[in-house]
Amino acid sequence: MFSSSEEIKNFNKNRLPWALQLKYEAMLENAFRFFRGTCHLFYQRLSKLKNMPKSPVGWICGDLHLENFGSYRGGNNLVYFDLNDFDEAIKAPVLWEVLRLVTSIFIAFQTLEIDADQSMNMALLFIKSYRNTLLSGKETNIDPRTAKGIVSSFLKSAEKSSSAQLLKKRAVKKGQSVQLNTKHERHFKLDKELKSQLSEHMQKWLGENSYSPYNYKVKDVVYRLAGTGSLGQKRYLFLLKITLKKEGYLLIDMKEAFPSALLPHIKTVQPKWKNEAERIITVQKHMQHVSSALLSYSIFNGASYVMQELQPVKDTIRFKLIREQYRDMYQVIDAMGMLTASSQLRSSGLNGAATKDELIKFAQNTDWQQEVIQLASQQAGLTCTDYANFEKDYREGFYGL
Template identity: 55%
Template structure:
């Protein structure tokens, strides 16, 4: 077994065994899918490289890449485009977030057959816009009225989506009842005992939590797969029905929170959080302009979970559909850079993160930008070598259970 295989198996050993097999299978798709599923490798290697310039401490989402931006419905019922995955979030040098994101541009663009010259231009654009936004010292937000180009179209479509759309996608009608569908390959049946406990738990959350929806009851529960890196964690989808409005339904996602995979590879002193879920949603609230709808935490069977409303639309921009539209790609990357800087500005000066003055100075400093880009370009080549080794080991059966 290669050292790479040892590292992957060690990291995933505490996840649900059957689901980990699906994770490994998903990671064979291409180098970018592999990169999304191996955030821990990136930080293991970064800790040993010591190649990045000194940078201010900021709150980071930790696993920033081009598919961890997307639409979501805020608790004010408006739709936003922003960073949307905070499972790995913590306090760390700003360069960590940048290198992770810029590396994703190089890897994703090659997987999409977008030439290396365009990838390099987009990497430079991301860093340039990120710096320009920091230098201004003022965060921005993107919603349908302020969005441009393809992001505007994306958010407008999300804003126009209805609860009926998601109901049609996620449910079936049987015996005069609406039920969560098990036809979707990402949906799995939950055993009776667990289902009974989960139902009681969420009904209690609805009744007692100030973050829960009023006047709803659980009508259905399934186990749900989503993403790549999070395949293998415990994750449940709940169908809730209103008790006082006819044919009114709501979907709630409950996802197990694990320690950040960045944590072992940073020397930065971290806050002592009550639970991992508290770390995730507190950082999310600091970094996003508006919080996701129903964002909350709970503890079930001694594991902490993040709860939030399931979004009614696919919530990431599909670059595969944009690969021949240079202007659209430019606008999306430009927006992502401004949002990354804005998240750091918005959370600046909180519990150890750099104040706005320091972030402005970092944004105007020209000396570090090429270093980040070059590190990311070289690391993207390393990821491709990892991916080839992983596929070889996978085909040889080295990741099979037992």
């Protein structure tokens, strides 16, 4: 018998216990936050469906939902709106990605108490935009010059964000030195030994890795909380200072890489990666138009970590702020459909993924569209049931409280 609470507890058993409790608390917020934190439950069910439409095998980010699109500054210093989370990235049927996103529309809109008809319209719009982009055979990207409506406003605002503003939020000045702010709600102190080991590791990475920034020295490091699904993984934030100038700081995020939650539920043969971090950054570079600055990986105490610059612009569009603005919502969902298909076209033919011709041929068929809508609606209902069970079991102490 399927027990979602048992599955959740088992899936998260290797995470830091104190941070895992924060994850469970975050998942209590609503059904959508729960959905974000239980990717493994979704694919466990999906892999057992007998009526899942067939689709070509390609690269997917694996955990696509409405808040895994956002702005970031690429390695070319330009701002983009794109898919931005690849922890679960894997080679799989491309419709798995579509079904998860459409399911997220139904759950998020219900959570926000948006009319069911509007939810259905947005789901149909996403599929239409996705299909039309595949049919074109040409991937596109969204930057401040090409964005429309609220996405354009979002990116133009993001362009104005600066590293100085980010540093002001994350760091404090103590005497003549600058340190990371341990009073920040997302920062936690490390014990002296681990802090020393991490500082030494980062300094070595700076000196040996071709992707690392030049002429910087480690000044401070803290444990960092971020996201929902990844809460409980080891994650650190480093403050670096440039050595050739009096002022000049850089923030580096170092995040432990776990195996994809989809892996136990998929039969598709995967490439032989050196480690999980290599998988994440390789697929990210395959799928994004331009990847974020300093994207690389390192090995610390036997585990692999994704390394990248913590940026002043990396945010998601908050749907609760545009719930009454139908035109804005339309433009965002339309962009998301286009970007999802573009990421699959961009990564087509790489490491055994379906070719563009195969993706175009698939898009010419329309039979799968209504089936995806029906399955997504069913999965949304099952997720809400899981959430209710999770909430009950959490209150009764099943999760260790």
